[in-house]
Amino acid sequence: MIPLKSLGRWLRPGLLFVFAALLAGCDSAVLNPKGQIGHDEKTLLITATVLMLLIVIPVIVMTLVFAWKYRASNTKARYEPDWAHSTAIEVVMWSIPCMIILVLAVLTWRSSHALDPYKPLDSDKKPVQIEAISLDWKWLFVYPEEKVAAVNELTFPVDTPLNFRISSDTVMNVFFVPRLGSMIYAMAGMETKLHLIADETGAFEGMSANYSGHGFNKMHFTAHSVTEPEYRQWLDKLRGDGKALDLVAFDALGAEKNLEWYPVTYFGSVEDGLFRKVIDRHVGDNHHYGMQHDAAGATHEGHDAMGSMESMGDMHDMAPMPAEHTADEHAAHAGHGVSGE
Secondary structure, eight states: OOOHHHHHHHHHHHHHHHHHHHHHHHGGGTTTTTTHHHHHHHHOOOOHHHHHHHHHHHHHHHHHHHHHHTOOTTTTTTTTOOOOOOOHHHHHHHHHHHHHHHHHHHHHHHHHHOOOOOOOOOOOOOEEEEEEEEEETTEEEEEEETTEEEEEEEETTOOOEEEEEEEEESSOEEEEOOOOOOOOEEBBTEEEEEEOOOOOOOEEEEEOOOOOSGGGGGEEEEEEOOOHHHHHHHHHHEEEHHHHOOOHHHHHHOOOOOSSSSEEEEEEETTTTTTHHHHHHHHHTGGGGOOOHHHHHHHHHHHHHHHHHHHHHHHHHHSSSTTTTTTTHHHHHHHHHHTTT
């Protein structure tokens, strides 16, 4: 058996390494948010973790204490082989976890509604509308009100709500800027929404948080939170230096399935309704999977189809049976049907 003093000496360097690694990760993006949503999610994460540790830590401590106190070599420990029940212990073991679960349930319910990604943010400033489209393997950001677009670069004014409309022109992906909070899926033929805000200026890493193919690890971008004058200068730069983005140019951009990081590309003008056109072309004729569905049209088509079938049924009933079709021929046809010839 290993002496406890020797075991402690061996474990001490490992524990120091673990604590150092945990402290080094305190500046991670999720725990160092730069926006309102990120701060709220950080608070929720820490609160839930602390509540759960109220159970985890005492259980770990008591396990170690009991194992040490009631070890085989401790002859002074109480020995009660017939002990089976304690009301006080049962009350503590059930009441405390139940209270923690109740608090977590209320916290989860309230935060799920407060942090709903579809819920607009309250602000005195006009939100910036941004349409994010996932491609292989890059992100396209369209500013419909400004009629400009950029690849792998997201720029917006600080302290201003960002209203994202998100979709994909290829496979499913996930849009995520960790320092701003909330990730959400991008799916072809569908539109998802996300509302974010940055309360500090700076450059924040954005990424794809869902494996989507060979160039997935290069599918990242930089989100720039800037002042209002800097944002206007950036828009003027796009209008002056950028190319035109219509559906043909968009298809050419999507056809470039880059395996390396795609360089930042600007578009000084954007075709009206491009985002909607990208979504609609994945819907096809099956309107159940799109954003719109003409129920009245479907009903009329259904009635027309039923009317056609009824007419065909009437014609079949009215058609005379040829005299040549005898009972023997019917039996022969039935025989062929059974044999599979």
